[in-house]
Amino acid sequence: MTPPRAFLAAAAPLAAALVVAGCSSPRTASTRDDAGRGPRVVVVAPAAAEMIDALGAGDSVVGVGDFVDRPARFRELPKVGAYDAPNVERVLGLDADLLVTTRSEAARDSDTRLRALGVEVLALDTSTFEGVFDALAALGDRLGRRSRAAELAREMHAGLDDVSARVVGAPRRRVLFVVGRDPLYVAGPGSPIDAMISLAGGVNVARDAVAPYQMVSLEAMLQRLPQVIVDTSDNRPDALRGRARGPWGRWAFVPAVRDARVYFVAPDRLVIPGIRLPEMTRLMGRLIHPEVFGEPSPGDFGPAADGREGGP
């Protein structure tokens, strides 16, 4: 029994309004709840987990996906599997009303089953700047935190505008942003990384790639003589971090290598878009224009700290 989508669409804002007014259940898909609490949420999308926390709705989360590790307290919650294949039985076992997930083809099967079993599925696309803001609004609507969501969005826009305002007139530096080194994977146009590079006063040397993330030839990238290389290919706790040449040291003819502008950064600092976009863009600014934003500090390179870091 799939809950009629039109009904959901109509009922969600109403339910949200009820919560804002301090009333009881925003439940739309299920009527099991009668204790006056909010929806029981399982979130498998890491970006959405951070958004729910920032919206102040963290208490409604009863289960998380395996890849959700922020905020830290979510890590203690029951795990339901990967974002592309949540374990249907475990989600049901948590008596969840709402599954917040990433929009993905791979998850279609489990999403369909969960919907049929009466669990509302909110699939968010946070792979672009617009997607992040849309997802924030959708979560705000669904969780009855509309005004908080709008406030967060305003703060985020202000933070992004601040970064781009400060690099007006600064030279646009060529940036190679490495997502994987072997084989070489870079962020192309359409990725939030590409957008962040532009906002922070850089030019992505992979701007002619056709996909947001693409396998490219090393020589093609080196030949464009990047002035800054950001390498986020290594996610291990003991990975090389900070300003160093590392394996790029072999290519001494590349300006970024010659001028020691190669940075090794934990991927969650820059790669996974979400509520921290302004913070990420500011870090991108420090890497591309240290003369404007100040040299990055050692703390900028490791995995992001728990929870949301400093507002704008």
Added chain:
Amino acid sequence: MSRRPPTAARLVAVCAALGVFLLLAIAAAVSLGAGPAGLRALLPGSAPDPVARAILLEVRLPRALLAAVLGGSLAVAGVVFQALLRNPLADPYVLGVSGGASIGGALALVLGLGAGAGLPGTLGLPAFAFLGALGALVLIERIATVDGRLTVYTALLTGAIFNAFSAALIYLLQSLASLEQLHAIVFYLMGRVPNDVGMRAIAGLGAFALAATVLLFSTAREFNALSLGEDGAAQLGVDVERLKRRTFVLGSLLTGLAVAVAGLVGFVGLVVPHLLRLLLGPDHRVLLPAAFLGGGSFLVLADLLARTVAPPMEIPIGAVTALVGGPFFLVLLRRRHATHGPV
């Protein structure tokens, strides 16, 4: 065989021709690429262009040389395994060595040895993969040895089952891996010519591949005899047991090293030996050196295509070897049938 004394002359002619072809392939791989840098940058008298020079000599040349070594190793392993197993479908991966190497490589990636700084970062994955290959080699040799004799049939079956077992183990490792590790394993198994192998390592690999090829070449006559079957070869005075063991070990070492460095680059070890047999006939005295040079050329050109077909993108080399090599081989096979009847 003795009716054809010009074998030495043929060998020289084939080696010279394929050697020149390999050099041309490497020259093409160095001079063509994703960007405008061309061979002219290296010519004396041209305006010095340090960037183009570096692209050619530091980026393209090592990669072309590595591709040549890998392609040569895999093609030689393919030739000797096809001879050993007397099975046209045999390739370097059929005897389970690749399975062992894949397990080793995937394990290194899950343990976090496959990337990053320092010695474990650069050597961890190839070392683990090579140990995996050696482990598989020893295991399969033990199982396939019955009454002191290496039974080829059992080795083939054991290899096939070991490869299936490895695949299962790798699925298990993948399910335990993080998302990044999962990607790394998938790319590793897909096969690629790595960018970050230094010249000294390439020289070492090349020396090893050449030595193994020379050792195998020294028994080329015995491979020819083996086409009569093990009993037939024994009647011609071949120490079949010794030949089988040597071939198994050397072929596996060549394969293990190639997989350790480049992952599972498919098709080279299957098609190049057949291609050369179609062109040059079945004499292993010519076939073995030809496989080294021809396999090298094939992989150099495949890698060149992978880099240049749609710049700045690069496509996986395994896709090129199969997509280009497959149809080319079939066309040649049909032509051959048309003129000579079924081979």
